[in-house]
Amino acid sequence: MSFGEEIITWYNKNKRDLPWRRVSDPYKVWLSEVLLQQTRVDQGTSYYLKFVENFPTVWDLASATEEQVLNLWQGLGYYSRARNLHFAAQQIIKEFNGVFPNSYKTILTLKGVGDYTASAIASICFDEEVAVVDGNVYRVLSRYLAIDTPIDTTEGKKLFKKLASDFIKGHNPSEFNQGMMELGALVCTPKKPNCENCPLSNSCESFAKQTMLDFPIKAKKTKQQRKFFNFLVINNEKEEYYFEKREGKGIWQNMYQFPLIETPKELGELSRTGLTVNKVSLPVKHVLSHQIIFAKFWECSIQTKEFNPESNWELFSVEQLEEKPLPRLIENYIPKLVKS
DNA sequence: TACCCGTGGTA
DNA sequence: TTACCAAGGGT
Numbered sequence: 001m002s003f004g005e006e007i008i009t010w011y012n013k014n015k016r017d018l019p020w021r022r023v024s025d026p027y028k029v030w031l032s033e034v035l036l037q038q039t040r041v042d043q044g045t046s047y048y049l050k051f052v053e054n055f056p057t058v059w060d061l062a063s064a065t066e067e068q069v070l071n072l073w074q075g076l077g078y079y080s081r082a083r084n085l086h087f088a089a090q091q092i093i094k095e096f097n098g099v100f101p102n103s104y105k106t107i108l109t110l111k112g113v114g115d116y117t118a119s120a121i122a123s124i125c126f127d128e129e130v131a132v133v134d135g136n137v138y139r140v141l142s143r144y145l146a147i148d149t150p151i152d153t154t155e156g157k158k159l160f161k162k163l164a165s166d167f168i169k170g171h172n173p174s175e176f177n178q179g180m181m182e183l184g185a186l187v188c189t190p191k192k193p194n195c196e197n198c199p200l201s202n203s204c205e206s207f208a209k210q211t212m213l214d215f216p217i218k219a220k221k222t223k224q225q226r227k228f229f230n231f232l233v234i235n236n237e238k239e240e241y242y243f244e245k246r247e248g249k250g251i252w253q254n255m256y257q258f259p260l261i262e263t264p265k266e267l268g269e270l271s272r273t274g275l276t277v278n279k280v281s282l283p284v285k286h287v288l289s290h291q292i293i294f295a296k297f298w299e300c301s302i303q304t305k306e307f308n309p310e311s312n313w314e315l316f317s318v319e320q321l322e323e324k325p326l327p328r329l330i331e332n333y334i335p336k337l338v339k340s
Numbered sequence: 341t342a343c344c345c346g347t348g349g350t351a
Numbered sequence: 352t353t354a355c356c357a358a359g360g361g362t
Contacts, residue, residue: 032358033358034358034359035358036357036358036359037357037358037359037360038345038346038347038356038357038358038359038360039346039347039348039357039358039359040347040348040349040356040357040358041357041358042348042349042357043347043348043349043357044357044358075346075347076346076347077345077346077347077348078345078346078347078359078360079345079346080344080345080360080361081345081359081360084360084361111360111361112359112360112361113360114359114360114361115359115360116358116359116360117358117359117360120358132358134357134358134359135356135357135358135359136357136358137358154341177358178358181358184358185357185358190350190355190356190357191350191351191355191356192351220342220343221354222343222344249344249362250344250345251344251345251346252345252346253345286346286347287346287347287348288345288346288347289344289345289346289347290343290344290345290346291344291345291346327346328346328347328348
């Protein structure tokens with residue numbers, strides 16, 4: 001059997017029964033693909049079910065507010081995906097009259113849809129012969145051919161797209177693409193590849209040399225910057241708390257947090273006119289892909305005469321917060337408010 | 341192009 | 352405990 005035949009035969013025998021594999025609606029396939037970007041199936045599945053239930057059609061998604069979409073996305077991370085998803089739903093209504101675009105080229109014009117996602121939808125829903133290249137495909141191909149070109153370079157991306165495009169030729173595009181990813185997810189795994197049960201081990205270059213774990217090669221390492229966040233936890237006599245909406249370009253855009261004071265180092269003492277600090281949390285370490293945040297929560301009470309809230313601060317009860325999109329760091333602190 | 345964007349699981 | 356990384360995309 002050819003490479004592609006091996007992949008497809010193995011896939012049809014070993015594929016998992018996943019919710020988005022039971023549907024043919026390109027809208028739902030799109031939802032699943034965006035939800036699973038840089039996200040494990042175990043982590044994304046419950047979100048997929050929530051989204052399909054709350055927004056059964058692209059019209060429902062487009063009609064929602066961004067805040068509703070972000071709120072449903074809460075906890076999954078990479079929130080630009082949610083904002084772009086909402087934007088793209090409105091694109092589909094306006095530019096495509098509510099009919100999901102049906103080719104790689106047109107799907108690619110949707111916000112938040114790049115080469116991978118456009119290839120996935122076009123192949124799975126419309127049988128277009130375009131190869132997906134995701135983390136799984138990089139791993140499978142780099143090991144199979146023992147390719148030492150780094151995958152995180154322009155040259156590497158171009159090379160692997162070309163290789164996958166050559167391998168897919170003449171095969172069922174949907175089954176080939178999903179088979180490549182499924183093999184990477186279940187057999188050709190990052191740490192302990194199960195080569196004994198791999199349909200390609202006979203002809204795998206790295207298996208022959210037992211160098212599977214040397215691939216794929218990456219050129220860069222991500223560096224994490226340390227940051228010090230101080231959140232002002234201020235409540236009034238009605239047990240409401242001040243919050244602010246994050247704006248601008250950075251992390252957690254359009255999501256809510258306690259009023260923030262960022263400092264270059266850990267803050268030992270906080271003084272602000274009209275506020276008395278009652279309690280301060282130990283630093284909470286919150287690790288992100290490019291930052292490590294050390295957050296202190298300063299629980300304050302108001303000295304009514306001199307206190308002057310900023311104009312962008314809003315008061316919410318704990319109940320009202322249910323409908324506001326919160327970063328995990330903030331969400332995790334809410335139970336402490338109810339206790340004390 | 342290099343860098344930014346989250347969260348949680350694993351060894 | 353650190354390092355890696357999971358169905359990537361935007362700027």
